[in-house]
Amino acid sequence: xxxxxxxxxxxxxxxxxxxxxxxxxxxxxxxxxxxxxxxxxxxxxxxxxxxxxxxxxxxxxxxxxxxxxxxxxxxxxxxxxxxxxxxxxxxxxxxxxxxxxxxxxxxxxxxxxxxxxxxxxxxxxxxxxxxxxxxxxxxxxxxxxxxxxxxxxxxxxxxxxxxxxxxxxxxxxxxxxxxxxxxxxxxxxxxxxxxxxxxxxxxxxxxxxxxxxxxxxxxxxxxxxxxxxxxxxxxxxxxxxxxxxxxxxxxxxxxxxxxxxxxxxxxxxxxxxxxxxxxxxxxxxxxxxxxxxxxxxxxxxxxxxxxxxxxxxxxxxxxxxxxxxxxxxxxxxxxxxxxxxxxxxxxxxxxxxxxxxxxxxxxxxxxxxxxxxxxxxxxxxxxxxxxxxxxxxxxxxxxxxxxxxxxxxxxxxxxx
Amino acid sequence: xxxxxxxxxxxxxxxxxxxxxxxxxxxxxxxxxxxxxxxxxxxxxxxxxxxxxxxxxxxxxxxxxxxxxxxxxxxxxxxxxxxxxxxxxxxxxxxxxxxxxxxxxxxxxxxxxxxxxxxxxxxxxxxxxxxxxxxxxxxxxxxxxxxxxxxxxxxxxxxxxxxxxxxxxxxxxxxxxxxxxxxxxxxxxxxxxxxxxxxxxxxxxxxxxxxxxxxxxxxxxxxxxxxxxxxxxxxxxxxxxxxxxxxxxxxxxxxxxxxxxxxxxxxxxxxxxxxxxxxxxxxxxxxxxxxxxxxxxxxxxxxxxxxxxxxxxxxxxxxxxxxxxxxxxxxxxxxxxxxxxxxxxxxxxxxxxxxxxxxxxxxxxxxxxxxxxxxxxxxxxxxxxxxxxxxxxxxxxxxxxxxxxxxxxxxxxxxx
Numbered sequence: 001x002x003x004x005x006x007x008x009x010x011x012x013x014x015x016x017x018x019x020x021x022x023x024x025x026x027x028x029x030x031x032x033x034x035x036x037x038x039x040x041x042x043x044x045x046x047x048x049x050x051x052x053x054x055x056x057x058x059x060x061x062x063x064x065x066x067x068x069x070x071x072x073x074x075x076x077x078x079x080x081x082x083x084x085x086x087x088x089x090x091x092x093x094x095x096x097x098x099x100x101x102x103x104x105x106x107x108x109x110x111x112x113x114x115x116x117x118x119x120x121x122x123x124x125x126x127x128x129x130x131x132x133x134x135x136x137x138x139x140x141x142x143x144x145x146x147x148x149x150x151x152x153x154x155x156x157x158x159x160x161x162x163x164x165x166x167x168x169x170x171x172x173x174x175x176x177x178x179x180x181x182x183x184x185x186x187x188x189x190x191x192x193x194x195x196x197x198x199x200x201x202x203x204x205x206x207x208x209x210x211x212x213x214x215x216x217x218x219x220x221x222x223x224x225x226x227x228x229x230x231x232x233x234x235x236x237x238x239x240x241x242x243x244x245x246x247x248x249x250x251x252x253x254x255x256x257x258x259x260x261x262x263x264x265x266x267x268x269x270x271x272x273x274x275x276x277x278x279x280x281x282x283x284x285x286x287x288x289x290x291x292x293x294x295x296x297x298x299x300x301x302x303x304x305x306x307x308x309x310x311x312x313x314x315x316x317x318x319x320x321x322x323x324x325x326x327x328x329x330x331x332x333x334x335x336x337x338x339x340x341x342x343x344x345x346x347x348x349x350x351x352x353x354x355x356x357x358x359x360x361x362x363x364x365x366x367x368x369x370x371x372x373x374x375x376x377x378x379x380x381x382x383x384x385x386x387x388x389x390x391x392x393x394x395x396x397x398x399x400x401x402x403x404x405x406x407x408x409x410x411x412x413x414x415x416x
Numbered sequence: 417x418x419x420x421x422x423x424x425x426x427x428x429x430x431x432x433x434x435x436x437x438x439x440x441x442x443x444x445x446x447x448x449x450x451x452x453x454x455x456x457x458x459x460x461x462x463x464x465x466x467x468x469x470x471x472x473x474x475x476x477x478x479x480x481x482x483x484x485x486x487x488x489x490x491x492x493x494x495x496x497x498x499x500x501x502x503x504x505x506x507x508x509x510x511x512x513x514x515x516x517x518x519x520x521x522x523x524x525x526x527x528x529x530x531x532x533x534x535x536x537x538x539x540x541x542x543x544x545x546x547x548x549x550x551x552x553x554x555x556x557x558x559x560x561x562x563x564x565x566x567x568x569x570x571x572x573x574x575x576x577x578x579x580x581x582x583x584x585x586x587x588x589x590x591x592x593x594x595x596x597x598x599x600x601x602x603x604x605x606x607x608x609x610x611x612x613x614x615x616x617x618x619x620x621x622x623x624x625x626x627x628x629x630x631x632x633x634x635x636x637x638x639x640x641x642x643x644x645x646x647x648x649x650x651x652x653x654x655x656x657x658x659x660x661x662x663x664x665x666x667x668x669x670x671x672x673x674x675x676x677x678x679x680x681x682x683x684x685x686x687x688x689x690x691x692x693x694x695x696x697x698x699x700x701x702x703x704x705x706x707x708x709x710x711x712x713x714x715x716x717x718x719x720x721x722x723x724x725x726x727x728x729x730x731x732x733x734x735x736x737x738x739x740x741x742x743x744x745x746x747x748x749x750x751x752x753x754x755x756x757x758x759x760x761x762x763x764x765x766x767x768x769x770x771x772x773x774x775x776x777x778x779x780x781x782x783x784x785x786x787x788x789x790x791x792x793x794x795x796x797x798x799x800x801x802x803x804x805x806x807x808x809x810x811x812x813x814x815x816x817x818x819x820x821x822x823x824x825x826x827x828x829x830x831x832x
Contacts, residue, residue, distance in 0.1 A: 035617065039636045053802070054626055060727075060800050090653070091613030093623035109613055109726060111624040151801045158806060166832055167640065168805035171633030171728055174617035175626075175802050197507030197525055201451065201590035207509035208527040210470055210591075217587030220455045224583065237506070310525060311476075312587055337785055338809045341761050342831060369753055384476050385567045386469070386591050389584035390574060393754050415758060416582055 010288045012400060013321055013360050016297055019283050020326060025302035026254075028184040028332040035173045038165045041183040042226070042333045047159040049176045052149035057112040059088075061144040064103040064125060064133060065116035068141040079126075079134035088113060103133060112145060119144035152176065162334030164226075187330035189222045189323075190249030191215045193234040194242060194270070195260040195310065200234065213386050214259040214308070214315045221319050226331040227255075242273045250277065250300060254330050257323065258296075260310040270307040274298045277305075288359040288400060291383035292318040313383035317362045317395065320414065345413050347376040349396070354404035364392035365413060376413050392416065426704045428816060429737055429776050432713055435699050436742060441718035442670075444600040444748040451589045454581045456642070457599040458749045463575040465592045468565035473528040475504075477560040480519040480541060480549060481532035484557040495542075495550035504529060519549060528561060535560035568592065578750030580642075603746035605638045605739075606665030607631045609650040610658060610686070611676040611726065616650060629802050630675040630724070630731045637735050642747040643671075658689045666693065666719060670746050673739065674712075676726040686723040690714045693721075704775040704816060707799035708734040729799035733778045733811065736830065760828050763792040765812070770820035780808035781829060792829050808832065 011019070030044040059065065066082060074080040082103035086096045088110040097114035098104060104113050112119075118139040125133045152158060158176065159169055165183075173181065193215040201211050212234055219229035230253055235245045242258075249256045258270055275281035278300035285296045285307075291314035296307030304326045308318055328335070347367060355361035365376040376396055381388035394415040398405060405411065427435070446460040475481060482498060490496040498519035502512045504526040513530035514520060520529050528535075534555040541549045568574060574592065575585055581599075589597065609631040617627050628650055635645035646669055651661045658674075665672045674686055691697035694716035701712045701723075707730035712723030720742045724734055744751070763783060771777035781792040792812060797804035810831040814821060821827065 035632065036635070039639060051621075055621055056623060058626070058800075060798060089624075090611065091622075091625050109611065109626065146798060146800050150798075152803050158803065167633045167636030168728070168732060168802065168832070170636050171629040171731075172802045172806045174632040175629040175728075177617060177621070177627055179618035195506065195525065201593060202595035205467075205471055205593070206507075207472060208505075209507050210474070210525065211593060213587040213591040216451065216590040217583045219452070220583030220586050223455060312584070312591075315587075316584060337783055338831070341783065341790070342758065345757050367753055367757065374757070382476065382562060382566075384474075384562050386584065386588045387568050387574065390588045392584075415754070416584070 010286045010293075011284050013287055013289050016284045016287045017322060017325060020297045020299070020304060020322060021329065023280060023283055023299040024304045024326060024329065026329045028187065028330055030182050031185050032180055033183050034180055035170050035178065038170055038173070038181060038183065039167065040226070041165050042331050043159055043161050043163050043165065043181065044184045044332060045182045046157050046161050047173065047178065047181065049152045049154055049156045049158050050178070051154055051176060053151040053176050054146060054148060057148050058146050059106045059108055059110045059112065059119045059144060060146055061119050061121045062107050063119045063121040063144065064135075065098065065106045065110075065112050065119050066103045066135070066139065067098055067100065067115055068118040068139050068143065070101055071118075071120060071135045071138040074135045074138050076136050079136050081128065082133055082135060084131050084133065086113070103135075117141045117145070160334070162332060164333055184332035187227045187254040187327060188230055188252065189227045189255045189257060189327070190230045190232050190253035191218055191222075192232045192242070192245045192249060192256065192258045193260055194237055194258060195234070196237055198234050198260060213312050214310065217312065218257060218259060218315055218319065221316070221323075222327065225324055225327050226333065227327050237269060239269060239273060242269065243276060246273055246277050246305070250303060250305075254303060255323070255326065256303065256305045257308060258306065259308045259315060271296055274300065274305055274307065289317065289321065290356075290359050290361050292321070292362075293359070295322070297322060311383040312386040313364065313389055316389060320395070343415055345374065345394075345415060346410055347374040347413050349405055349407055349409045349411050350375045350377045352404065352407050353378050353398070355398040355402060358400065360400050361398040362395045363398065364388050364395055366391055367393045367413065376411050426702045426709075427700050429703055429705050432700045432703045433738060433741065436713045436715070436720060436738060437745065439696060439699055439715040440720045440742060440745065442745045444603065444746055446598050447601050448596055449599050450596055451586050451594065454586055454589070454597060454599065455583065457581050458642070458747050459575055459577050459579050459581065459597065460600045460748060461598045462573050462577050463589065463594065463597065465568045465570055465572045465574050466594070467592060468569055469567040469592050470562060470564060473561050473563045475522045475524055475526045475528065475535045475561055477535050477537045478523050479535045479537040479560065480551075481514065481522045481526075481528050481535050482519045482551070482555065483514055483516065483531055484534040484555050484559065486517055487534075487536060487551045487554040490551045490554045492552050495552050497544065498549055498551060500547050500549060502529070519551075533557045533561070576750070578748060580749055600748035603643045603670040603743060604646055604668065605643045605671045605673060605743070606646045606648050606669035607634055607638075608648045608658070608661045608665060608672065608674045609676055610653055610674060611650070612653055614650050614676060629728050630726065633728065634673060634675060634731055634735065637732075637739075638743065641740055641743050642749065643743050653685060655685060655689060658685065659692060662689055662693050662721070666716060670719060671739070671742065672719065672721045673724060674722065675724045675731060687712055690716065690721055690723065705733065705737065706775050706777050708737070708778075709775065711738070713738060727799040728802040729780065729805055732805055736811070760830055761790065761810075762826055763790040763829050765821055765823055765825045765827050766791045766793045768820065768823050769794050769814070771814040771818060774816065776816050777814040778811045779814065780804050780811055782807055783809045783829065792827050
């Protein structure tokens with residue numbers, strides 16, 4: 001089987017992706033953002049704590065700050081008697097210290113007075129008079145307190161460059177007094193829809209016309225994966241028109257995706273436009289994957305450019321296989337185990353499925369729980385149908401040289 | 417063990433949640449939104465297709481539209497000869513029909529002329545002259561086409577009320593010409609931080625002061641779960657101050673979360689304020705869970721109100737157990753299998769862990785892959801430490817009456 005550049009073998013998904021990743025030159029820019037806008041942004045620098053957290057030893061209980069050694073051996077019937085030296089007020093530095101045999105009333109979060117190294121809970125004390133308490137149980141040094149710097153120390157690396165910021169990370173940043181940080185700019189992705197028959201969602205249809213589906217779903221996929229989608233509009237299948245759209249897009253975006261182009265000769269038109277727009281141009285035209293075979297992968301002056309087939313299911317599969325990893329490079333995010341875990345789940349196949357060997361087959365499936373086991377149910381239908389995607393929860397892959405899979409096989413479902 | 421309302425037994429997580437869900441009266445409002453703003457929004461009405469998709473039979477290949485019966489028996493050496501009746505132009509209604517023995521040039525996406533019921537791919541034809549082709553392989557009726565209404569029909573329910581809108585759903589909406597839709601309003605959640613010792617992230621610290629961590633991480637958790645976070649500020653632990661903050665918050669939000677309140681007597685203060693603000697007031701004060709035990713669950717005039725402990729880890733756990741399910745009710749989203757699947761993963765425990773029985777213990781873990789197996793590594797540290805959450809990928813639960821778990825046990829990790 002020849003590919004569309006006349007090569008003897010169509011590239012495998014892996015070969016095509018490798019070619020693309022090696023040819024794109026990706027240097028995400030940095031920007032300064034507020035932590036209140038930082039959720040899910042990618043850190044462009046390590047975060048180093050500028051201070052100890054907490055900055056002083058704090059109580060984690062309501063009770064009495066003590067020197068632990070003064071409570072050793074205390075029990076009911078033989079309590080330790082301690083003199084109340086004062087009370088710690090919240091948010092204030094205690095202006096007294098604990099002497100041998102002394103104690104200070106303290107609430108959760110209060111600052112330990114000098115010489116105190118533990119807190120006895122109220123429940124384990126009883127009042128003798130206004131100046132004295134009995135302690136009924138011993139505490140160990142460090143008990144019921146968080147020591148100064150126990151959460152983190154000045155100079156500790158709290159978060160790593162390339163990490164995606166989660167809710168608790170924003171909390172930690174606030175905790176160490178970092179209100180602004182350096183993050184990568186979100187990559188801009190231009191989407192060019194083509195096709196003389198394609199009209200926008202809100203336009204009434206004439207016979208022979210269809211509405212643009214792909215630039216809507218593609219925009220959402222890009223936003224979900226950390227990019228900014230720039231919908232450029234719908235363009236006629238003419239060289240000059242498409243050429244101008246591609247040049248304009250290269251001017252404002254970091255990645256360009258051209259969807260559709262399904263008229264006779266349009267596939268060649270897209271390739272011709274890309275090759276005219278700059279070097280190296282088209283890297284591959286055709287990949288052994290279904291759906292998505294006729295796709296174009298290209299790089300123009302370092303920027304990745306895609307020519308995507310018009311079928312809705314092909315858009316989802318080629319996005320997952322090619323655009324998503326390239327987009328991830330552009331976001332600056334480092335791959336972590338947790339990402340893979342969140343994206344996939346193991347299930348058993350509910351029906352036999354066949355596949356022509358010689359291509360990687362991506363089958364849409366919905367998930368069902370039957371007798372406490374998870375089953376993947378193939379959603380059948382042509383790759384031109386958008387509703388098959390609406391019914392599906394994810395996809396499974398039948399590898400290049402496998403003729404199909406039997407009912408009951410354990411499969412890994414890539415979740416939408 | 418008595419709870420803080422003096423009941424003999426502290427409520428279990430399940431009992432407390434049930435009490436809360438039954439007492440809150442939740443009627444999410446509707447609003448009209450554009451599909452380009454609809455990703456991850458919740459549908460407040462079923463989506464019914466107003467038209468057939470596609471509205472006409474379309475080719476899925478570049479080739480010739482034919483009447484399939486004219487190709488039956490065709491093979492190399494004995495082809496069917498067909499007369500070219502015309503060419504289908506993209507986006508136009510063909511102004512001719514296919515007669516017996518006729519064919520029309522057509523591109524992917526083109527509208528089939530009358531009487532055509534299949535498409536022969538170019539690769540399986542050859543040109544005899546400008547008016548005639550040979551067909552080298554038969555096609556079946558319906559082959560290489562999508563029939564009118566094959567994707568969906570007028571009146572089909574495409575998406576269900578209560579569903580969260582995904583990228584492919586936005587594509588499907590565009591495809592059937594729905595550019596605006598009815599969705600639930602996002603619920604507004606007011607966050608009140610309390611504590612005389614607490615200052616905002618950007619403020620320098622005096623001795624005894626700490627920065628607000630919880631309202632930052634809580635805001636992000638709310639936004640991630642489909643709500644709008646309204647950070648109301650940091651308030652002093654005084655009855656009038658807190659009362660005004662709660663009343664103002666009830667005026668503008670659908671749910672109120674009060675964090676902190678760690679000074680002596682503050683826990684009682686929060687409960688007193690809630691009970692003064694309206695009925696039924698505090699439903700439970702104390703739950704048998706660690707971390708998070710001293711939390712308050714309340715309802716005021718139908719609106720859920722939470723009094724959350726000050727420890728960062730307690731915030732995350734109580735959010736997951738109580739606020740998240742209530743927030744989900746407020747968003748109008750219907751629970752689906754896929755949500756549970758995306759949220760949890762099975763792993764083996766890497767170390768023994770102990771737990772005091774009589775409370776549900778939530779242990780923070782990080783995930784590691786060792787020899788192709790997934791392991792959960794407990795992240796040890798007091799629940800007052802925010803960095804333990806930064807190091808963790810999720811939590812595991814040790815149930816109420818279990819003293820601990822052994823190394824190697826299979827655990828279900830609730831992912832962050």
